[in-house]
Amino acid sequence: MSNEMKRNINSQNINGHQDGVIFEKSHSGRTNACQSPRESSASRVIPASLLRESPPLLPEVSEMQAVRHFTRLSQKNFSIDTHFYPLGSCTMKYNPRACNTLAMLPGFLNYHPLAPVETGQGFMSCLYELQEILKEVTGMKEVSLTPMAGAQGEFAGMAMIRAYHDARGDTARCEVICPDAAHGTNPATAVMCGYKVKEIPTRADGDIDIEALKEVIGPQTAGIMLTNPSTVGVFERRITEIAKIVHDAGGLLYYDGANLNAILGKVRPGDMGFDVIHMNLHKTFSTPHGGGGPGAGPVGVSERLIPFLPVPMVGYDGDQYHWLTKKDRPQSIGRLSAFAGNAGVLMRAYIYARLLGREGMPRIAEYSTLNANYMMVELQKKGFDLAFPSRRATHEFIVTLKRQAKTLDVSAMDFAKRLLDYGYHAPTTYFPLLVPECFLIEPTETEDKDTLDGFIDAMAKIQSEAETQADMVKAAPYTLPARRLDDVRAARELDIVWKPGEQTR
Amino acid sequence: MPFIPHTETDVKQMLASIGVNDIEALFDEIPAELRIGLLDKVPAGLNEMEMSRLMHVRASGPQPLCFIGAGAYEHHIPAAIWEIVTRGEFYSAYTPYQAEASQGTLQLIYEYQTMMAHLTGMEASNASLYDGASGLAEAVLMAVRANRKSKSKRILMPASVNPTYRSVVQTIVENQGITLELVDYQLDAGCIDVASLPADPGDVAALVIPQPNFFGVLEDVNALTDWAHVHGLLVIAVVNPTSLALLTPPGEWGEQGADVVCGEGQPLGVPLAGGGPYFGFMCCNLKHVRQMPGRIVGRTVDADGKPGFALTLQAREQHIRRSKATSNICTNQGLVVAAATIYMTLLGAQGLNRVANSSHQNTQNLAAQLNAIDGVTMAFASPTFHEFVIKLDGVSAEDVLGALMADGVLGGFNLNADYPALGEAILVCATETKTAADIAAYRDALSRVMSRLKGGAA
The missing domain is CATH 3.90.1150.10 (Aspartate Aminotransferase, domain 1)
Known part of the structure; x- marks a missing residue:
C-alpha cells in the first residue's frame, strides 16, 4: 500500500464524528445522576455577592461517552506498554503492574496526610524503608523523599548548597558551574537559587574539560552540577580529580541523578565525592512517566549537608514511624510541598525496589549497559556515526546524523518522525545541544534483543529511504493520528482554551 | 531475573557482537577504586506474591x-476515572515531546486547560504544576515578573492562607530576594478586614487572596481585589476548585478580576493517598500567559491542515531558555491531571x-x-x-x-x-x-x- 493510501485510510479513521474535543459531544441537560450527590434541602449561608452567577462551561456527557472519549484518546498515544521507547536520559523501562496495583490498595489511598501517624504506620514504614534503600544504593548519608520531581530535587539540592555556605558565613559564593552538555534544568535551577551560571565545555572524548574547570573555579564558586554518566552517555573518568578540585576551592558537588540507571549497584555518587544528589524515581525506579508526571525526585546528601535536608522526612524511634519537621530539623531548607511530596509515586518505587532486591540492582546497570552497547555497535555496523566512537556506551549513547543532514538534507528530526511510522518512539533528539543532529538512545534493561534488532533494522531502512526518497522521509510521519504539527501557528495563533461555537473536526 | 528478558543465548550473541567476553568488561571505563560490592543493606528481592502479602498487611491499618x-479533601471518586487513567497508554507514556505520537495526552491537556479556565473565569491555564503549595510559590514568582507597574519584590501574604503553603512559598522564593509580609486576620471573623489594609501600601508586587481561606471562611474577595488593583498590586487567588461550582470565579472578583489563579487540584478526583501525588493548577489572562510557568498545550493544524495539538510557548521553558527560563519545571502532573479532567467531565x-x-x-x-x-x-x-x-x-x-x-x-x-x-x-x-x-x-x-x-x- 502506498503511503498516500495509508494516509487516506488513516484520515478516515481519525476524522470520524467521534474525534472532536469533549465539549463538542456535550448536550445541554445531559447529566450523570449516578455521579452526583443527592440534593438536600438544608439552607445555604453564603452571601449573594460571593456566589457564582452562571455555571462553568464543563462537558455535559453520559458516563459512557466520557469513558469512550478518553479511552479513544489513550489510543492515540505511544507508551511503553505499546511501543519501544528508547528516549535517552528518560529511562523508559517497563513499569511493573504490581507496583501500581499494590500502591493503590484502599488502605493507602484513603489515608489522609494529616491523620495521626498511629493510623498510617504501614504506609510510613514503606517510606522509611525506601529512604534506607536509597541511602544504600547512592552511598549518601541521609535521604529526604519529599521533592516532587527531578527539577524540584535539583532545587532542593542547590538550596541546601546555598544554606550550607550561608550557615558558615561564606556568602561571597555567587556562581555555579555547569557543563555545556547539562540538562536545561541545571542552569534554570541555579538561577532560582540566586546563583549566576558559568558554563564549561565538554572535550571531544566526552569528558569535561578539566583545564577549563580550573580556570573558572575560585572563591566565588558555590558548587558544580554534574551528571555521571554524563548527558553525552559516557562515564566521567576523572570524577575523583574533579571532586578534589571543587572541594579544594571550597565548592560542593551536585549530582543530577538522571543517569543513575547506568550505575545502579556498581558505583555510587557518594563514593565519587558528591555532596548532594537527586534521583528520578520515574526513571531508575520505574514509576510511571504518566504522560509527563507525576514523578519524584528524592535528594540524598553527604554528612555536611544533613541538617539542611528538606522536610518532612520519616523518622523511626524503634517503636513508631513519625514525621520529622522543621521542629526536629531547624536548619532545614524547609518544605517543598503541602504534605509529603508525591507519596503514591514513592510507594511504587518502594515496591519496585523490593521486587528487585539487592541482587536485582546491579543487574539493572548490567543489562541496560549491555543493551546500549549492543545497539551502538550494531548501528555503527549499519553505517551510522557515533558522537563518541572511542568510548564505551553507558546505558545510552549518541548517534549523530550530521552527515545525513548535510549530504541528504534529512535531519535528525526527519529520522525521528519516520521512526514513528515504523512503530518506534523516537530517541531523544537535539539533546545534548552540543552534538549536532543528535539522537540520544537509551534502550533500558527491560527490552529484549528482538526489539533492539527491529529498531536497528528500521534505522537502516530509513537511511536507505533517505538516500533514495528524501522528500518522503522529510514529510513523515504518515501513519499516526496526526502528521507534523504546525508549531509556529500554535504559538502565533494561540489557541489554548476551547470556546463555544468552535469546531475541531 | 526481575523484568530482564535476556536469555543466555541472547547475552552471548550480544557480547560477541560488541567484541567483549563478559558484561563486566563494559564497565572498564569506571575507575576500579570506585566499584562496590553487594548492597548489603538492601533486602533480598521478593516475588510478586510475597510483595503482595507484605503490602496487604501494611495497608490494613485502622480506617477511622x-x-x-486542611488542604486535602475526601470526595467520591467515580470508578471510571482510575480505570482509564491507569490504562498503559496514559500510565506509561512520556511527556508529549513527539506530538504525533502523543495526541491523546495533548488533547486531554487541552481539554483540561479549557475546563480550568472556565471554572476559574480566566482566559488561560497551564498543564498543571506539582501541587497547590508549590503552585502558589510559582504564582508569586510569576506575579513579580508580570507586574509591569512595580519593581517591588514585596508580596502581601495573609495569615489566613494555609500555613503550610506559606512555608513552602518561603522555601522556594527566599533565595530570589522576595519578601512575604503577613496580613493579619480578624480574631472574631476569621478573615481579612479590608478596612484595616493600609491607605498607602507603598510599592508591592501582589496580594494573595485565599477563597475559602484556611479556616474555611469566605473572604471579601471583591473588596480585596479592588483594593489591590487601586494600589497597583496584582491579585493572586488561591482557591478550592470544588468551591468554584458555587462561588464567584476569581476572573470575576471585584472590578477587574484576579490576575493569577492557583490552587490544589486534589479535590477533583484524586485520592488522599497520604498526601500525593496531587496537582497544582494555575490560570491567568492572555496578557500574562508568557510569564506563566509550566507546560501549555495549543491547538494547531498538521501538515494536512487537520486539527491537532502540540506543546506551545516553549520559549518560556528550561529546555530552550536554560538559565533564563520562567521556572525550572519540566513536566506537569500528567496522570493526576488526566484524573481531574475525567472527573470534571463525569460530573459536569x-x-x-x-x-x-x-x-x-x-x-x-x-x-x-x-x-x-x-x-x-x-x-x-x-x-x-x-x-x-x-x-x-x-x-x-x-x-x-x-x-x-x-x-x-x-x-x-x-x-x-x-x-x-x-x-x-x-x-x-x-x-x-x-x-x-x-x-x-x-x-x-x-x-x-x-x-x-x-x-x-x-
Whole structure:
C-alpha cells in the first residue's frame, strides 16, 4: 500500500464524528445522576455577592461517552506498554503492574496526610524503608523523599548548597558551574537559587574539560552540577580529580541523578565525592512517566549537608514511624510541598525496589549497559556515526546524523518522525545541544534483543529511504493520528482554551 | 531475573557482537577504586506474591471516620476515572515531546486547560504544576515578573492562607530576594478586614487572596481585589476548585478580576493517598500567559491542515531558555491531571455544583450539631464553605483529638501550633461523603469526650 493510501485510510479513521474535543459531544441537560450527590434541602449561608452567577462551561456527557472519549484518546498515544521507547536520559523501562496495583490498595489511598501517624504506620514504614534503600544504593548519608520531581530535587539540592555556605558565613559564593552538555534544568535551577551560571565545555572524548574547570573555579564558586554518566552517555573518568578540585576551592558537588540507571549497584555518587544528589524515581525506579508526571525526585546528601535536608522526612524511634519537621530539623531548607511530596509515586518505587532486591540492582546497570552497547555497535555496523566512537556506551549513547543532514538534507528530526511510522518512539533528539543532529538512545534493561534488532533494522531502512526518497522521509510521519504539527501557528495563533461555537473536526 | 528478558543465548550473541567476553568488561571505563560490592543493606528481592502479602498487611491499618480537611479533601471518586487513567497508554507514556505520537495526552491537556479556565473565569491555564503549595510559590514568582507597574519584590501574604503553603512559598522564593509580609486576620471573623489594609501600601508586587481561606471562611474577595488593583498590586487567588461550582470565579472578583489563579487540584478526583501525588493548577489572562510557568498545550493544524495539538510557548521553558527560563519545571502532573479532567467531565457543572452544595450543607449541619455541645463554640461568625473552626473551652485540642481517635473519629486538624492566638481550636471538614449517621457519630463522640475530659478536669 502506498503511503498516500495509508494516509487516506488513516484520515478516515481519525476524522470520524467521534474525534472532536469533549465539549463538542456535550448536550445541554445531559447529566450523570449516578455521579452526583443527592440534593438536600438544608439552607445555604453564603452571601449573594460571593456566589457564582452562571455555571462553568464543563462537558455535559453520559458516563459512557466520557469513558469512550478518553479511552479513544489513550489510543492515540505511544507508551511503553505499546511501543519501544528508547528516549535517552528518560529511562523508559517497563513499569511493573504490581507496583501500581499494590500502591493503590484502599488502605493507602484513603489515608489522609494529616491523620495521626498511629493510623498510617504501614504506609510510613514503606517510606522509611525506601529512604534506607536509597541511602544504600547512592552511598549518601541521609535521604529526604519529599521533592516532587527531578527539577524540584535539583532545587532542593542547590538550596541546601546555598544554606550550607550561608550557615558558615561564606556568602561571597555567587556562581555555579555547569557543563555545556547539562540538562536545561541545571542552569534554570541555579538561577532560582540566586546563583549566576558559568558554563564549561565538554572535550571531544566526552569528558569535561578539566583545564577549563580550573580556570573558572575560585572563591566565588558555590558548587558544580554534574551528571555521571554524563548527558553525552559516557562515564566521567576523572570524577575523583574533579571532586578534589571543587572541594579544594571550597565548592560542593551536585549530582543530577538522571543517569543513575547506568550505575545502579556498581558505583555510587557518594563514593565519587558528591555532596548532594537527586534521583528520578520515574526513571531508575520505574514509576510511571504518566504522560509527563507525576514523578519524584528524592535528594540524598553527604554528612555536611544533613541538617539542611528538606522536610518532612520519616523518622523511626524503634517503636513508631513519625514525621520529622522543621521542629526536629531547624536548619532545614524547609518544605517543598503541602504534605509529603508525591507519596503514591514513592510507594511504587518502594515496591519496585523490593521486587528487585539487592541482587536485582546491579543487574539493572548490567543489562541496560549491555543493551546500549549492543545497539551502538550494531548501528555503527549499519553505517551510522557515533558522537563518541572511542568510548564505551553507558546505558545510552549518541548517534549523530550530521552527515545525513548535510549530504541528504534529512535531519535528525526527519529520522525521528519516520521512526514513528515504523512503530518506534523516537530517541531523544537535539539533546545534548552540543552534538549536532543528535539522537540520544537509551534502550533500558527491560527490552529484549528482538526489539533492539527491529529498531536497528528500521534505522537502516530509513537511511536507505533517505538516500533514495528524501522528500518522503522529510514529510513523515504518515501513519499516526496526526502528521507534523504546525508549531509556529500554535504559538502565533494561540489557541489554548476551547470556546463555544468552535469546531475541531 | 526481575523484568530482564535476556536469555543466555541472547547475552552471548550480544557480547560477541560488541567484541567483549563478559558484561563486566563494559564497565572498564569506571575507575576500579570506585566499584562496590553487594548492597548489603538492601533486602533480598521478593516475588510478586510475597510483595503482595507484605503490602496487604501494611495497608490494613485502622480506617477511622475522617473529618480532617486542611488542604486535602475526601470526595467520591467515580470508578471510571482510575480505570482509564491507569490504562498503559496514559500510565506509561512520556511527556508529549513527539506530538504525533502523543495526541491523546495533548488533547486531554487541552481539554483540561479549557475546563480550568472556565471554572476559574480566566482566559488561560497551564498543564498543571506539582501541587497547590508549590503552585502558589510559582504564582508569586510569576506575579513579580508580570507586574509591569512595580519593581517591588514585596508580596502581601495573609495569615489566613494555609500555613503550610506559606512555608513552602518561603522555601522556594527566599533565595530570589522576595519578601512575604503577613496580613493579619480578624480574631472574631476569621478573615481579612479590608478596612484595616493600609491607605498607602507603598510599592508591592501582589496580594494573595485565599477563597475559602484556611479556616474555611469566605473572604471579601471583591473588596480585596479592588483594593489591590487601586494600589497597583496584582491579585493572586488561591482557591478550592470544588468551591468554584458555587462561588464567584476569581476572573470575576471585584472590578477587574484576579490576575493569577492557583490552587490544589486534589479535590477533583484524586485520592488522599497520604498526601500525593496531587496537582497544582494555575490560570491567568492572555496578557500574562508568557510569564506563566509550566507546560501549555495549543491547538494547531498538521501538515494536512487537520486539527491537532502540540506543546506551545516553549520559549518560556528550561529546555530552550536554560538559565533564563520562567521556572525550572519540566513536566506537569500528567496522570493526576488526566484524573481531574475525567472527573470534571463525569460530573459536569451540575454534578460539581451538587458536590459543592452537599459539602457546604453537611458542614453547616455538623457545625450546628457540634455548637450545641457544652464547651464547644464556633470560633468565627462568618460564612464558610466546607470547613469551620471550633473552639474548646477548658480542654486541650490535642487531648480531644486523641480521645476522638480512640473512638474511631478523626475530629479535624489541630490549629494550636499555627494559630496559638485562637486558643484550643480545631479545623473541621465534612464533604459530601459524610452521611447524617457519620455526622451524628462525630457529635456523639465529641459530646462524650467533652463531658469526660471536662469532668476529669473539674
